[in-house]
Amino acid sequence: MSSKNPVRTAPHFVAEVDEGGLGAVDAVRVSDRKSNLWLDAWRDLRGRWMFWVSAVFILFIVFVALFPTVFTQVPPNDGCILTVQNETQAAELGVPVGTVISDHGPLPGHPLGFTRQGCDVFSRIVHGTGTSLSVGLIVTVIVAVMGIALGAFAGYFGGWIDSFLMRIGDIFFAIPYILAAVVIMSMFLADRNILIISLAIGFFAWPSTARILRSEVLRVKQLDYVMASEAIGVSKLRTMFSHVMPNSLAPVIIISTVGLAGAITAEATLSFLGVGLPANIFMSWGNDIAQAQQSLRTAPQVLIYPSIALSFTVLAFILLGETVRDALDPKARATR
Amino acid sequence: MSTVEPLLQVEDLQVGFKTQDGFVPAVRGVSFDVYPGETIAIVGESGSGKSTTAHAIINLLPGSGKIAGGSVRFEGRDLTKLKRNEMEDVRGKLIGLVPQDPMNSLNPVHRIGFQVEETIRANGLATSKRAVRKRAVEVLKEAGLSDADTRLRQFPHEFSGGMRQRVLIGVGLSSHPKLLIADEPTSALDVTVQKTILDHLESLTAERNTAVIFITHDLGLAAERAENIVVMNRGRIVESGPALEILRNPQHPYTKRLVSAAPSLASTRLGSRSATVGLASSATPAGTPVPPVIEFQDVTKVFKIRTGGPRSIPFTAVDKISFQVPKGSTMALVGESGSGKSTAAKLLLKLEEKTSGKIFVDGVDQDSLDRGKLLEMRRKMQVVFQDPYGSLDPLHNIGNTVAEPLNVHKIGDAASRKKRVLEVLDQVALPTSVVSRYPNELSGGQRQRVAIARALALKPEIVVLDEAVSALDVLVQAQVLELLANLQDELGLTYLFITHDLAVVRMIGDYVSVMQKGAIVEQATVSEVFDSPKQEYTRRLLDAIPGADVDLSA
Numbered sequence: 001m002s003s004k005n006p007v008r009t010a011p012h013f014v015a016e017v018d019e020g021g022l023g024a025v026d027a028v029r030v031s032d033r034k035s036n037l038w039l040d041a042w043r044d045l046r047g048r049w050m051f052w053v054s055a056v057f058i059l060f061i062v063f064v065a066l067f068p069t070v071f072t073q074v075p076p077n078d079g080c081i082l083t084v085q086n087e088t089q090a091a092e093l094g095v096p097v098g099t100v101i102s103d104h105g106p107l108p109g110h111p112l113g114f115t116r117q118g119c120d121v122f123s124r125i126v127h128g129t130g131t132s133l134s135v136g137l138i139v140t141v142i143v144a145v146m147g148i149a150l151g152a153f154a155g156y157f158g159g160w161i162d163s164f165l166m167r168i169g170d171i172f173f174a175i176p177y178i179l180a181a182v183v184i185m186s187m188f189l190a191d192r193n194i195l196i197i198s199l200a201i202g203f204f205a206w207p208s209t210a211r212i213l214r215s216e217v218l219r220v221k222q223l224d225y226v227m228a229s230e231a232i233g234v235s236k237l238r239t240m241f242s243h244v245m246p247n248s249l250a251p252v253i254i255i256s257t258v259g260l261a262g263a264i265t266a267e268a269t270l271s272f273l274g275v276g277l278p279a280n281i282f283m284s285w286g287n288d289i290a291q292a293q294q295s296l297r298t299a300p301q302v303l304i305y306p307s308i309a310l311s312f313t314v315l316a317f318i319l320l321g322e323t324v325r326d327a328l329d330p331k332a333r334a335t336r
Numbered sequence: 337m338s339t340v341e342p343l344l345q346v347e348d349l350q351v352g353f354k355t356q357d358g359f360v361p362a363v364r365g366v367s368f369d370v371y372p373g374e375t376i377a378i379v380g381e382s383g384s385g386k387s388t389t390a391h392a393i394i395n396l397l398p399g400s401g402k403i404a405g406g407s408v409r410f411e412g413r414d415l416t417k418l419k420r421n422e423m424e425d426v427r428g429k430l431i432g433l434v435p436q437d438p439m440n441s442l443n444p445v446h447r448i449g450f451q452v453e454e455t456i457r458a459n460g461l462a463t464s465k466r467a468v469r470k471r472a473v474e475v476l477k478e479a480g481l482s483d484a485d486t487r488l489r490q491f492p493h494e495f496s497g498g499m500r501q502r503v504l505i506g507v508g509l510s511s512h513p514k515l516l517i518a519d520e521p522t523s524a525l526d527v528t529v530q531k532t533i534l535d536h537l538e539s540l541t542a543e544r545n546t547a548v549i550f551i552t553h554d555l556g557l558a559a560e561r562a563e564n565i566v567v568m569n570r571g572r573i574v575e576s577g578p579a580l581e582i583l584r585n586p587q588h589p590y591t592k593r594l595v596s597a598a599p600s601l602a603s604t605r606l607g608s609r610s611a612t613v614g615l616a617s618s619a620t621p622a623g624t625p626v627p628p629v630i631e632f633q634d635v636t637k638v639f640k641i642r643t644g645g646p647r648s649i650p651f652t653a654v655d656k657i658s659f660q661v662p663k664g665s666t667m668a669l670v671g672e673s674g675s676g677k678s679t680a681a682k683l684l685l686k687l688e689e690k691t692s693g694k695i696f697v698d699g700v701d702q703d704s705l706d707r708g709k710l711l712e713m714r715r716k717m718q719v720v721f722q723d724p725y726g727s728l729d730p731l732h733n734i735g736n737t738v739a740e741p742l743n744v745h746k747i748g749d750a751a752s753r754k755k756r757v758l759e760v761l762d763q764v765a766l767p768t769s770v771v772s773r774y775p776n777e778l779s780g781g782q783r784q785r786v787a788i789a790r791a792l793a794l795k796p797e798i799v800v801l802d803e804a805v806s807a808l809d810v811l812v813q814a815q816v817l818e819l820l821a822n823l824q825d826e827l828g829l830t831y832l833f834i835t836h837d838l839a840v841v842r843m844i845g846d847y848v849s850v851m852q853k854g855a856i857v858e859q860a861t862v863s864e865v866f867d868s869p870k871q872e873y874t875r876r877l878l879d880a881i882p883g884a885d886v887d888l889s890a
Contacts, residue, residue, distance in 0.1 A: 008340070008371055010564040012577030014587040026781045026812045040774075224727035228787070231685050232741040232794075233714035246731045329730075 041327040051327075054319035061313055065130040072120070074110065076127040076283045080119035103299035112305050115288070116295045121302060125309050128283035132264050132310070134194050135201070135284070136317075139263035142202030144256050147209025152248070154210070155217030156240045166214070169207035177204035178269055185275040192277055201266045205259065212255055216248035223247075250325050257321030261314035268310075285310045342369040343411065343514055343547050344393070350405035351385070351392045362388045364571040365406070370515065373545040375538075377558035377579070379594075380568035381809040386551050387436075389568070390517050392416075393549075394431050395423050410515070428459045432508035432546075434518040434537075438500035438525070442492040449488030452476065452507055459511040471510070479506030480536050498529035505537055512544055519551045526672040526836065527880035534561060553810065555598040556839075556883020559583050567591050583886060597814035598883070599839040605862070606821035606843050627699040628660035629798060629830045630667070630684065635693035637679055653679045655854035656693065661847070663797075664824065666831040668841040668862070670877070671851035677834045680851075681800045684832065685719055686710065697798070715745055718791035722803035724783035728775040734761075735771035738790045745794060760789040763826075764819060781812030785819065792823070802834045817843050839881045842866060850874050 045051045064071060082102045084090050090097045093107050101118040112121035154165040184200040185192065220226065221244055229239045268286020270276035272293070277284055285306040292303035351363035363385040370376050380386040391397050393408050395415060408415040415426065427433070435441040442451060452472040462468045469488075476484035479502040492500060501521060508516055518537065522530035538561065541548050552558050558565045559579045566576040567590070575588040586592045634656045640648040654676040661667040669677040682688040684695060686702065695702045697713060705713055718741075721727040728737055735757055742753045758768050764785040775783055784804065791799050801820070805813045821844060823829060833844055841848055841862060848865045850858040850873065858871045869875045878884065 008374070010369075010577050012581055012587075013573070013575065015572060015574045017589060026779055026815060224721040224723055225729045227687060228719065228721060228727050228790070229729075229740070231687060231714065231717075231719045232744055232790075233711050234740070234744050238744075243729050243732075247729065 041324075044327040045323060048323055048327075050319050051323040054316040054323070057312065057316040058320060061129060061133060061316070064126060065133045068126045068129065071126045072123045074120045074123040076119060076123040080115075080117050082118045103295045103302060105299075105301065113299070113301050115302050116291065116299075121288075121305055124283050124288055125285065125306055128285045128288060128306070129309070131194060131277065131282050131284035132267065132286065133313070135198050135267045136260045136264040136313075138195065138198035139202040139205065139266070140256050140260045142198065143206045143209050143259055143263075144252065146202075146206040148213055148245075148249075148252060150206070151210035151213030152217055152240065152245055155214035155248075156221055156236075156244055162214075165210075169210050172204055173207040173211075175204060177201060178266060180204040181266065181270055182273060182275050185270060194277070194282070197267055197270065197277060198263075201263055201270075205262075205266075209252060209255055209259070212251050213248055216251055217244055220244050220247045250329060253321050253325045254318075257317045260317050261310075264310060264314065340371055343372045344370040344549075345409040346389070346393065346406070347409070348406035349389065349392060349408060350403070351388050351397065352402060352404050353398075354400045354402065359402075359404075361404070362401070362571055363392065366568070366571075366573055367406075368566050368573065368576060370547050370549060372514065372547055373542075374564065375541070375548040375550060375562040377550040377552055377562035377565045378568060379552055379555055379558045379565055381553060381811065383570075384568040385571040386568050387519055390519055390549060390551050394427050394433060394517065396427075396433075428455065428513070429511050430513050430515065432511070432513035432516045434501075434505050434508045434516065434521045436520045436523065438497050438504055441504055442495075442500055444492050446491075447488065448476075448490055448492065448495070448503060452488065452503065452510070455507045455510055461511055475506040475510045476503065478509070478540065479503060481506075496529075497525050498533060501525060501533055502536070505533070505540070509540055509544075509546070513546065515547045515549065516541060517549045517551070520553070521550075523553070527838075527882075528672065528876055530882070531880040554882055555583070555594055555810070556881070556886065558883075559886045560883045567594065580886070593811060597811050599810075599813070599817075599837070599843055605846075606818050627696070629663045629698060630659075630661040630832065631694075631696040631699075632657055632659050632680070632684075633694040633696070634658055635680070635683060635695060636691045637676075637683055637688065638691045652854050654683065654690075657849070657851070657854075657856045659847075659849050659856065659859060661830055661832065663830055664828045665846040666824070666833050666844055667847045667849065668833040668835060668845035669849050669851055670835055670838055670841055672836055672877075674853075675851040676854040677836075677851050678802055681719070681802050681832060681834050685717060685800060686714075711745070715741075715794045716796050717798045717800065718794065718796040719800040719802060720784070720787045720791050720804040722806055724780040724787065724807060725775075727787050728783055730775050733772055733774050734766075734778075734786055737775075737786060738793055741790060741793045747794070756793060757789075760792045761786075763792060763823065764789045779812070781808050781816060784808060784812075784816055788816075788819070788823075792827075795827075796829070798830045798832065800832045800834070803836070804833075805840060806835065806837060813840070814843075820844060838877050839884075850877065 081089060082100070084093060084095055084097050084099045084101060087097065090099075093101070093109075095107065101114050102116050104114045104118075106113045110120050110122065112125070115121055115124065150165050150169065154162040181197075181200040181204065185197065188196050226239060226243055229243050230236070234242075264286065267276055267284060268289050271284060271287040272290030276286065288306040289303060289310070292306070296303055346369070347367045349363055349366045350361065352359045352361040366385070366389055368376070378386040378389060388397070388401065391401070392403055393415065395418070397403070403416050406416075410426065410430065415423065418426065442448070449469075449472055452475055453468045456462055456468050456471050456475070462471045472488060473484045476487055481487050481499065481502055495503065505521070521537070522533055525533065537548075540546075548562075550558065550562055562579055564577065565579045565582055567574050567582070567588070569590045575582060575586065575591045582591060583595060586595045635654060635658070636652065636656050637654040639651045639653050641651050642648050657680060659667060669680060671677045679688060683690045684697075697716065700713075702713070732740075738757045738760060739753050742748065742756060747753065748756065757771065761768060761770065766782065766785055766789065770778065770782075770786070775786070778786065787804075805816050808816060817840065820831070824831060831844070833841070835841060845862045848858075848860060848862055849856045850865070850871065852873050858865065858869065858874045860870075865874060866878065869878055
């Protein structure tokens with residue numbers, strides 16, 4: 001007992017047993033509702049406006065990419081004129097002969113105005129959707145597959161496998177992927193296409209994903225349930241696929257959605273540097289943003305509209321990535 | 337005596353947290369007084385609101401917490417109505433705090449000296465550089481760190497947990513506060529360290545007549561260290577009064593339950609077993625010797641600790657340990673952190689490879705097993721880990737978790753596996769509806785029961801319980817221990833029970849091996865160890881059990 005002198009004798013207070021009584025120790029509180037991981041995730045997603053906004057927007061973008069002609073009949077590349085040269089054109093556009101169309105503001109039938117080359121901005125954005133979206137998705141898939149595979153093996157098996165894979169990663173990491181892509185794209189002067197540019201970007205962008213997954217795997221593999229799984233007799237590989245990987249993927253989902261945005265911008269950067277997709281064959285938001293720089297001060301709309309398309313698409317993917325990750329994670333679900 | 341005014345008067349305190357489900361009350365109308373110089377303990381399980389009450393007193397609630405009503409009067413001033421800068425003057429200077437986790441409460445990038453001096457300056461105890469340094473040395477000396485001068489220049493990672501807690505106690509008391517709030521100050525420390533730290537804290541506060549509010553989950557510890565205790569449950573005080581009176585004569589049903597569940601207070605072997613047989617007599621009445629289920633012979637494990645260069649230092653984690661466990665009994669490996677007890681368990685489970693020695697399971701040398709036999713052996717041996725939050729995969733539902741061992745070992749078809757899952761869940765007293773639930777929907781104790789169910793799914797002979805009840809609240813702990821004892825009776829299981837808590841051993845163990853620095857220092861039946869410990873170290877461990885010398889019968 002304490003060596004101190006007691007100042008007082010405290011009264012012995014006993015509370016009334018409250019309404020609910022004591023109940024059983026550690027009573028289980030679960031409902032009988034049927035559930036599984038995907039059903040729970042869907043229930044969770046259903047109630048979130050962020051999910052609906054982003055999902056609907058993405059579906060819309062995909063629709064635009066597949067069927068651009070539903071939205072505009074104006075060709076994106078053909079029939080671009082710098083100035084109105086004859087009466088037919090003047091009648092069509094509703095402006096007098098001699099008007100400069102290059103960088104012109106909106107006219108009837110051309111709601112967003114014209115580029116420096118006199119092409120319709122709206123039409124170029126609509127037709128560019130497919131290119132930008134494909135590059136973004138293909139790069140993301142390449143980066144995710146390579147990053148996840150290499151990062152998971154490196155982290156889970158450790159030792160020399162880890163050192164070897166991560167040093168390779170470091171080599172790729174040390175080369176700025178834009179620079180590498182410039183070199184690769186310069187090698188393919190004649191036949192540049194969406195797949196080539198996606199490979200050029202994706203092949204050098206995976207190390208950061210691999211690093212993130214590896215560190216996550218390193219954390220997860222120390223947890224007791226991984227050891228428990230080994231103690232049961234589950235093989236190392238099966239433990240990795242059924243326990244370690246699913247629990248390490250959350251940050252990769254997030255980084256991938258951000259990476260999707262990065263890929264679309266990377267394509268734009270390459271186009272700006274003149275080593276991207278040829279502007280006269282492929283419409284892409286990146287191309288338009290790059291070319292708009294020349295007329296930024298006189299005709300900002302040429303830059304702003306493709307940029308808005310890019311930002312909203314990227315935002316939609318990020319929002320979707322985040323809501324899906326939260327919904328698939330029972331830990332995050334429990335707190336709501 | 338009756339003229340003494342209370343130092344702190346907490347009256348009808350209401351605290352709640354803002355969550356997505358609205359305002360959730362955590363403390364619901366708590367009132368108590370603290371008189372100058374007295375020690376009062378607030379006891380409760382996790383979630384009872386004991387820490388929240390303490391934090392509300394010094395207005396250090398986390399962002400979403402809010403005092404919704406009531407008053408906290410300290411020397412006549414209502415602390416809940418003070419402005420932020422006035423409150424900062426009260427904290428540290430008048431009311432000190434010793435935080436819960438010594439490992440995370442010191443900033444790892446600053447020297448100890450800087451952190452102590454910071455407190456001294458913040459509380460205006462000294463101003464000139466030299467005076468501050470001098471005071472800092474004094475603080476560490478008072479805290480019981482001998483070579484204070486050199487200690488001040490060290491970083492937190494160079495200190496053990498006990499030393500860090502000494503620093504924090506020193507910091508908490510540095511400005512001679514009138515009240516010290518100690519929030520589970522020793523829960524993260526070994527029992528022997530806990531005892532010395534608490535002894536030291538007690539003498540320091542007695543010397544200065546500092547009042548102490550002591551937050552703990554351990555009723556035995558509370559009774560040993562405080563004159564008065566307050567028992568909290570679900571945000572309310574259920575009983576309060578003189579410590580001994582409450583322990584000897586609990587009135588409220590919750591307190592009764594708590595007192596009877598506390599392992600440190602009263603314990604006998606759970607389960608319906610007859611008197612345990614001695615170690616030597618592991619023989620049938622006919623006289624034919626029965627081989628023990630588990631046998632360790634001079635088992636050693638040496639880890640190589642890399643030093644950054646090509647060389648490495650050998651570290652002997654397990655040092656020539658030998659023991660036998662007869663079928664259907666429990667061997668408890670007891671020791672403080674770093675004693676090698678968990679490593680020994682991992683060697684048995686083949687999660688680590690031993691350096692030398694022999695391990696026999698059912699008389700079979702474990703080294704002689706090929707891959708197929710090893711898998712078969714894994715069926716016989718299962719493990720339950722300490723952390724109920726870490727041992728279940730959060731992405732797998734309970735049904736899949738329990739079925740996993742059955743799937744891996746390809747036992748039966750889908751229907752029979754499903755039946756077996758329901759059967760073991762029933763054995764651990766969980767409703768079958770949990771099959772489709774996820775670990776996060778269950779409490780710690782329920783998760784631990786799931787882990788036990790998973791271990792039982794393969795009908796093992798041996799279950800390794802690695803600190804399996806250490807992370808659980810007292811009542812839940814008692815419940816799980818009882819479950820384990822019943823399962824042992826029913827299924828004839830052999831347990832290897834790894835724990836740091838000797839008090840729990842009495843409730844489940846038959847034999848004890850006390851480990852220290854990798855070696856077994858004492859080995860005997862539980863009653864022998866508790867009644868007549870042979871080794872000084874064992875005696876120290878027994879003395880350190882909080883509340884062991886509280887006499888309940890009087």
